[in-house]
Amino acid sequence: MNFDRIMIRYGEMALKGKNKRAFEQKLQRNLISKLKDFRVTRIEKTQGRMYVLLNGADPQEVMQACQQVFGIHSLSFAVKVEKDEEQLKEAVLLAFQDAENASTFKISSKRTDKTFPIPSQELNPLLGGHILRNTEGVTVDVRDPDVDIKVEVRHEGAYITAQVYPGAGGLPVGTTGKSLLMLSGGIDSPVSGYLTMKRGVAIDAIHFHSPPYTSDRAKQKVIELAQELSKFGTNIKIHVIPFTAIQQKIQREMPQGYSMTIMRRMMMRISERVAEQNNILSITTGESLGQVASQTMESMSAINEVTNYPVIRPLVAMDKLEIIDIARKIGTYDISIRPFEDCCTVFVPKAPKTKPNRQKANYYESNVDFTEDIDKALTESYVIDTAQYKHEELEEFDELF
Ligand code: ATP
Numbered sequence: 001m002n003f004d005r006i007m008i009r010y011g012e013m014a015l016k017g018k019n020k021r022a023f024e025q026k027l028q029r030n031l032i033s034k035l036k037d038f039r040v041t042r043i044e045k046t047q048g049r050m051y052v053l054l055n056g057a058d059p060q061e062v063m064q065a066c067q068q069v070f071g072i073h074s075l076s077f078a079v080k081v082e083k084d085e086e087q088l089k090e091a092v093l094l095a096f097q098d099a100e101n102a103s104t105f106k107i108s109s110k111r112t113d114k115t116f117p118i119p120s121q122e123l124n125p126l127l128g129g130h131i132l133r134n135t136e137g138v139t140v141d142v143r144d145p146d147v148d149i150k151v152e153v154r155h156e157g158a159y160i161t162a163q164v165y166p167g168a169g170g171l172p173v174g175t176t177g178k179s180l181l182m183l184s185g186g187i188d189s190p191v192s193g194y195l196t197m198k199r200g201v202a203i204d205a206i207h208f209h210s211p212p213y214t215s216d217r218a219k220q221k222v223i224e225l226a227q228e229l230s231k232f233g234t235n236i237k238i239h240v241i242p243f244t245a246i247q248q249k250i251q252r253e254m255p256q257g258y259s260m261t262i263m264r265r266m267m268m269r270i271s272e273r274v275a276e277q278n279n280i281l282s283i284t285t286g287e288s289l290g291q292v293a294s295q296t297m298e299s300m301s302a303i304n305e306v307t308n309y310p311v312i313r314p315l316v317a318m319d320k321l322e323i324i325d326i327a328r329k330i331g332t333y334d335i336s337i338r339p340f341e342d343c344c345t346v347f348v349p350k351a352p353k354t355k356p357n358r359q360k361a362n363y364y365e366s367n368v369d370f371t372e373d374i375d376k377a378l379t380e381s382y383v384i385d386t387a388q389y390k391h392e393e394l395e396e397f398d399e400l401f
């Protein structure tokens, strides 16, 4: 006997009525899309649970994939058998063997189908006895067992599960709307995107690209980051904004100390326009308070002035080390630390103002009209569908950047 499914638990979500249905449908759809490369044919839904039918696919690989899907509290390998004593015995033994290094166990039976003749109090010792007879050095411990084997006798059959694997938590991506993630090639913004997705938010990314100051490799990094993030939800599109002309104009015509603030304000204005055009209701950034000159409270206030869209900043209260930990865990860190410049580092002034204010930013901007430049950048912007994207062989000498 083998496990034939993975049981997915999301039951503790305090969702009711319509919300619950939408939640379940989204979770099911996200699972189907995540598992499309496996030969998993079906996802079964019963009250408050889902089962991924393995259909011969590698159980560990499918488990790992499911563990990346938001909206799942925990998972277990499971096997569904007939409501038959012999089959139940065989199944509990299999479940015990799945738990590595377990030497104590307990059986917790639940009988929702009262037509099944053996009550739970009798089923526990009956099935436990079978494990004891077929193993060595194993004992029952009802208080603190290494493994708690759950047997559920339902109308449609009996389900046996043991080891509990943690799920990714959060809410299914797509259940709480969409946000436009300002994605640089750095460490922070991908983590920020991940945390936003965890709360059920679907993501489009926007990237400001400044050729020839930033190379194709820098852009490629962003594409790879978006592809990595796509593992946790649906495929992420990147709106690429040619930003060179605006940056050069800022360099030329704005006071050095304010060039950083004004550049950020331009990014924010353009992001808002892209969000609006795509029916996206918020903007997400990787800002964290106090990290760099542009991330002081004064900076945030000056930058935020130009949009009234909600700006989601999941990292605002996190330490760099905590952010790096998450980046490592989600697989974006190694891509982020590749040494390719982004548009901000190239143009960063020697002494950016760490305490800019709104009045001055407005004053400097009022002397120069950026409207056409912004419109032009939007007209020349293009979308990269990261799912379709094939990485080209880039010239070797690009490495030297
Ligand atoms: P990150 O590690 O995400 O690059 P950072 O610590 O380098 O962040 P900043 O350079 O101040 O911080 O950027 C703050 C935020 O602005 C980024 O997290 C990102 O959301 C956005 N951002 C910066 N540069 C770009 C860019 N070229 N394209 C899109 N968004 C950007």
Ligand code: MG
Pocket (backbone or CB within 6 Å): 184, 185, 186, 187, 342, 344
């Ligand atoms: Mg950066």
